Amino acid sequence: MKKLDDIVITGYGIKAPGVLNKPSFLNVLNNGICTQTILKSVNEDQNNIVAGIIDDDFLELNGRNYKRYPRSVRLAISAAMDALEMSGLKDYDPKRVAVIIGTSAGAVLEIEQYSAAYVNYRSFPIHGVSIVDTHTLSTSVAEALGLCGPAFTLTTGCTASIDAVLMGKLLLENGAVDACIVGGSDAPLGSWTINGFKKLRALSTETSIDQAGVPFSSEHQGFVLAEGAGVIVLERRESAQAREQRIYGKIERVMSRNEGQKLLGSDETGRHMLEIFQEVVGNTKPSYVNSQALGMALNDRIERFILMETFSSDVPITSIKGMIGHTFGAAGAMQIISSLLSMEYGFIPPTIKTKGDGFEDIPIVYETRHQAVESVCITTHGSSGNNACLLLTHA
Numbered sequence: 001m002k003k004l005d006d007i008v009i010t011g012y013g014i015k016a017p018g019v020l021n022k023p024s025f026l027n028v029l030n031n032g033i034c035t036q037t038i039l040k041s042v043n044e045d046q047n048n049i050v051a052g053i054i055d056d057d058f059l060e061l062n063g064r065n066y067k068r069y070p071r072s073v074r075l076a077i078s079a080a081m082d083a084l085e086m087s088g089l090k091d092y093d094p095k096r097v098a099v100i101i102g103t104s105a106g107a108v109l110e111i112e113q114y115s116a117a118y119v120n121y122r123s124f125p126i127h128g129v130s131i132v133d134t135h136t137l138s139t140s141v142a143e144a145l146g147l148c149g150p151a152f153t154l155t156t157g158c159t160a161s162i163d164a165v166l167m168g169k170l171l172l173e174n175g176a177v178d179a180c181i182v183g184g185s186d187a188p189l190g191s192w193t194i195n196g197f198k199k200l201r202a203l204s205t206e207t208s209i210d211q212a213g214v215p216f217s218s219e220h221q222g223f224v225l226a227e228g229a230g231v232i233v234l235e236r237r238e239s240a241q242a243r244e245q246r247i248y249g250k251i252e253r254v255m256s257r258n259e260g261q262k263l264l265g266s267d268e269t270g271r272h273m274l275e276i277f278q279e280v281v282g283n284t285k286p287s288y289v290n291s292q293a294l295g296m297a298l299n300d301r302i303e304r305f306i307l308m309e310t311f312s313s314d315v316p317i318t319s320i321k322g323m324i325g326h327t328f329g330a331a332g333a334m335q336i337i338s339s340l341l342s343m344e345y346g347f348i349p350p351t352i353k354t355k356g357d358g359f360e361d362i363p364i365v366y367e368t369r370h371q372a373v374e375s376v377c378i379t380t381h382g383s384s385g386n387n388a389c390l391l392l393t394h395a
Contacts, residue, residue: 011087013079017052050212052226052325070107075229076185102160104328105188157382160329183231218358226325230333259385
């Protein structure tokens with residue numbers, strides 16, 4: 001049997017709070033900068049919250065107006081354009097390039113905006129149907145990039161962009177396509193999402209930026225909601241080398257499973273996540289774990305559990321959520337891109353805000369650690385029992 005070719009990353013693009021390109025993301029990660037801000041409530045009877053907000057509106061991209069497109073779609077298109085430029089995919093047959101983008105909240109902002117108009121034919125927007133069609137996300141990215149290969153939109157919540165990588169890797173390995181544009185995008189900063197996670201007591205209600213969304217801390221509870229998009233270009237190593245394209249990293253292994261839990265439930269023992277984590281790392285001892293830890297008690301306890309059961313205190317762990325917040329379906333892609341920068345420039349980004357109260361037994365990276373980084377394990381969890389892990393190695 002012919003050995004499967006390596007699946008490698010040849011480009012990426014990111015739009016996150018305080019981050020619009022590679023240099024700005026590198027600066028945030030290397031210096032441990034919190035880019036979160038205060039989101040003012042639209043309701044007088046509710047408090048403001050800490051959130052990760054992107055200032056740009058992305059209404060015009062490459063000279064074209066995208067005002068009728070949902071914000072999550074505009075974010076994805078902008079990030080995908082950057083990824084395509086970095087990867088130099090212009091010479092590929094557009095029918096042989098797939099687009100796979102994941103999301104959690106989809107176009108929830110626009111659905112809120114037009115919800116009062118749905119009963120009135122005259123005021124109902126002409127693009128109303130496309131707003132509620134989540135697949136607009138991937139088809140719009142494909143159209144904007146001039147691609148007409150397979151297009152898939154994954155709505156698997158917080159694991160969506162890791163799931164997109166998994167699907168892209170499979171398509172490349174079986175020869176169905178020559179390249180994949182994969183990632184995630186979410187713009188969830190609306191009343192529906194905010195009120196929903198407040199009801200679940202999952203969202204931080206702290207009004208101090210330093211005290212909101214604190215990873216690995218028993219003294220704090222709740223995550224910081226953020227918007228953003230992360231897009232990655234996957235290719236077979238042989239193809240990338242043939243066109244002398246720079247390779248930034250290799251997808252060594254990636255796995256995703258669902259625990260089969262009830263609505264909004266998850267396995268509190270962490271055993272399901274442990275199995276996936278251990279299968280993905282295999283015999284590799286990664287340079288560090290890029291954790292989803294975001295300030296939710298159960299989530300962060302499971303992160304500690306899988307680390308200690310697998311490596312004890314031998315492998316450092318960090319989380320970038322204290323810097324940019326939790327971007328739902330885009331989170332995994334952002335963790336991948338941060339790990340690519342970590343490997344390229346030789347550092348482990350810090351976990352900011354926290355003192356590690358209640359997590360003193362694990363080797364949390366509190367200050368930027370400059371060292372060679374050969375491999376990173378990335379973890380993500382999703383609502384109703386989704387778990388996904390990815391092992392990224394040096395090119």
